[in-house]
Structure formats: C-alpha cells, structure tokens
Amino acid sequence: MKLTIVGCGVVGSSWALVFSRAGHDVAIYDRSPEAAEAAVAFVASVDPSCAERCRVAADLADALAEADYVQESAPERLPIKQALYKEMDALLGARTIVGSSTSGFPASSFTTGLANAARCLVAHPINPPHLIPLVEIVPATGTAPETVRFVHDLMRDLGQSPIMLTREINGFVVNRLQSAVLGEAFRLVEDGICTPDEVDAAMADGLGLRWCFMGPFATIDLNAANGVAQYCENLGPMYHGLAKEQADPREWGPELVSGIEARMRVAVPADALPERRRWRDRFLARIVEAKQAIRKELG
Numbered sequence: 303m304k305l306t307i308v309g310c311g312v313v314g315s316s317w318a319l320v321f322s323r324a325g326h327d328v329a330i331y332d333r334s335p336e337a338a339e340a341a342v343a344f345v346a347s348v349d350p351s352c353a354e355r356c357r358v359a360a361d362l363a364d365a366l367a368e369a370d371y372v373q374e375s376a377p378e379r380l381p382i383k384q385a386l387y388k389e390m391d392a393l394l395g396a397r398t399i400v401g402s403s404t405s406g407f408p409a410s411s412f413t414t415g416l417a418n419a420a421r422c423l424v425a426h427p428i429n430p431p432h433l434i435p436l437v438e439i440v441p442a443t444g445t446a447p448e449t450v451r452f453v454h455d456l457m458r459d460l461g462q463s464p465i466m467l468t469r470e471i472n473g474f475v476v477n478r479l480q481s482a483v484l485g486e487a488f489r490l491v492e493d494g495i496c497t498p499d500e501v502d503a504a505m506a507d508g509l510g511l512r513w514c515f516m517g518p519f520a521t522i523d524l525n526a527a528n529g530v531a532q533y534c535e536n537l538g539p540m541y542h543g544l545a546k547e548q549a550d551p552r553e554w555g556p557e558l559v560s561g562i563e564a565r566m567r568v569a570v571p572a573d574a575l576p577e578r579r580r581w582r583d584r585f586l587a588r589i590v591e592a593k594q595a596i597r598k599e600l601g
C-alpha cells in the first residue's frame with residue numbers, strides 16, 4: 303500500500319516509522335525539506351531497513367500522487383490545516399483517504415465544503431505512535447462509513463490499537479479522560495491534600511499499574527465478587543458523591559502552577575528534560591515489549 307505523511311515534525315516522523323516498519327512504501331512531505339530529511343534520518347536511526355522504504359517527496363502533488371492513505375500531521379493551528387486541506391483537495395486522487403493527527407480540531411472544521419470531505423476524518427495518535435498504539439478515529443458528519451472502516455482496518459493492520467468514536471466531541475476520548483484525572487490532580491495539590499509527587503505515585507504505583515493493561519471498566523468488573531453491576535451497587539453512591547464534589551471546574555492558577563513547576567524542577571532540572579524524555583521513551587518501549595510477552599504467555 304502507498305502511504306503518505308504530510309507534515310513530519312514530532313508526530314509525523316513517528317508515523318513514518320509506524321508505516322515503514324509494517325512494510326509499506328512511505329512518501330514524506332513537509333513544507334520544510336529539512337524536516338522531511340530529518341524524519342527519514344529518525345526512521346534510519348531506529349531501523350535502517352525501514353528508512354529504505356521512505357522517500358522524501360518533491361512537493362505536495364508528488365506526495366499525494368497514487369497515495370492510498372495520507373496521515374496529515376501539520377501544526378495544530380486551524381488556519382494552517384484549513385489552507386492545507388484546500389490545497390490537498392485539488393490534488394487528491396479519487397480513492398485517497400486522509401486522516402488528521404489533530405489533537406483537538408474536529409475534521410469538519412477544516413474539511414467542510416471540500417470535494418473530498420467524505421474521505422477525511424481524524425486519526426488522533428498518542429505521541430509517539432511508534433510506541434503507543436492507541437489511535438482515536440473520529441468521523442465528521444460528512445465522513446463516509448467506508449472511510450471509517452478503511453482507517454480502522456489500516457490502523458489495526460499497522461499494529462496500532464484503533465477505537466472508533468460515533469461522532470465529533472471536544473477532546474475526543476483520551477483527552478476527556480485525561481482532563482478528568484488532571485482536574486482532580488490539580489485540585490488535590492491546590493487543597494493541600496498531598497504533593498505533586500504523591501499524586502504521581504498514586505497513579506504510577508497504584509491505579510496506573512492495572513490501567514496500563516486493563517481499562518477502568520475491566521478493572522471495576524474484577525473488584526466486586528460478581529462483577530461490574532455489584533461494584534456499581536456497592537460503590538456507585540460513593541462515586542456520585544465524589545463527582546458532586548468535583549463538579550466545579552477550576553482554572554489552573556499561576557500560583558498553583560508555579561508551585562508545581564518548582565517541585566517538578568527539583569526532580570528533573572530544566573536542562574535535563576530532553577534526557578528525561580529519552581528515558582521515558584526507552585521505558586515505554588520496554589513496557590510495550592513486556593506487555594506483548596505477558597499477553598503471549600497469559601492471554
């Protein structure tokens with residue numbers, strides 16, 4: 303299959319690795335030719351044989367020619383996406399499907415009125431997609447059902463883990479879940495209940511251990527003898543009470559943020575952040591490998 307990356311900074315480069323390691327030919331286009339070269343160099347640094355399947359396209363028309371699927375990963379600025387989709391609309395083949403990596407814009411905000419809108423949707427990755435498999439597939443009202451199916455099957459065949467949303471919603475699923483957790487994390491620190499390190503420990507040494515291989519529903523299903531319904535009967539009223547206490551959204555004020563910033567910079571000084579990100583990616587890669595090995599053994 304011919305796959306194309308349009309925009310290859312942080313996320314597009316990682317997509318180039320996802321596509322090429324699955325054995326596909328990948329055309330790479332970026333407004334900055336240096337960024338396109340850097341993406342190929344990144345793929346080569348991980349696996350030189352994957353880089354042999356990647357080519358830097360001469361221009362946007364060359365990148366889109368005969369593409370089966372395009373993953374757009376241009377900057378998260380609506381005017382940039384709108385202009386780019388207009389430009390692509392005039393160049394797309396009759397079968398080419400386009401997924402956007404956008405973290406927050408609904409596809410309708412940059413595809414409405416385009417001739418090829420039925421073949422466009424959001425395919426939102428979690429960075430970096432070559433390590434984190436989840437992809438949120440979010441159709442606009444004008445997206446054809448065949449487009450949704452195509453992108454779902456492609457992502458699954460690439461080794462990603464697609465989930466399909468029935469319609470556009472702010473934050474999609476992942477950032478809505480993250481928003482709920484972050485809102486409570488900031489609240490607990492602001493109210494002096496515990497430190498940022500302790501919130502992080504509650505997740506890393508507590509909830510997150512189960513959540514990294516089974517989600518919240520699968521978790522609670524095993525936390526009552528007879529399953530989820532019994533869990534809800536036992537603890538539903540408690541969670542409803544907590545949800546009422548959490549129902550006043552708060553801004554993350556400057557004093558609160560600077561306190562958390564000071565605490566985090568003790569753990570990781572500003573100049574050590576790039577190395578810490580590399581550490582995170584190495585750690586993540588080991589967890590993904592371990593999960594695959596454990597799944598093989600335990601099912």
Ligand SMILES: NC(=O)c1ccc[n+]([C@@H]2O[C@H](COP(=O)([O-])OP(=O)(O)OC[C@H]3O[C@@H](n4cnc5c(N)ncnc54)[C@H](O)[C@@H]3O)[C@@H](O)[C@H]2O)c1
Pocket residue numbers: 308309310311312313314331332333334337374375376377378382386403404405406426427428429
């Ligand atoms: N970084 C993340 O954590 C993350 C996670 C998930 C999704 N995303 C989404 O992925 C997309 C890309 O984010 P990023 O972090 O990789 O950004 P980035 O700034 O690292 O990369 C964007 C690239 O697009 C190029 N570009 C700019 N205008 C262009 C155009 N008109 N045509 C082609 N290329 C163009 C830039 O030269 C740059 O290389 C955004 O929509 C973002 O919301 C980012």
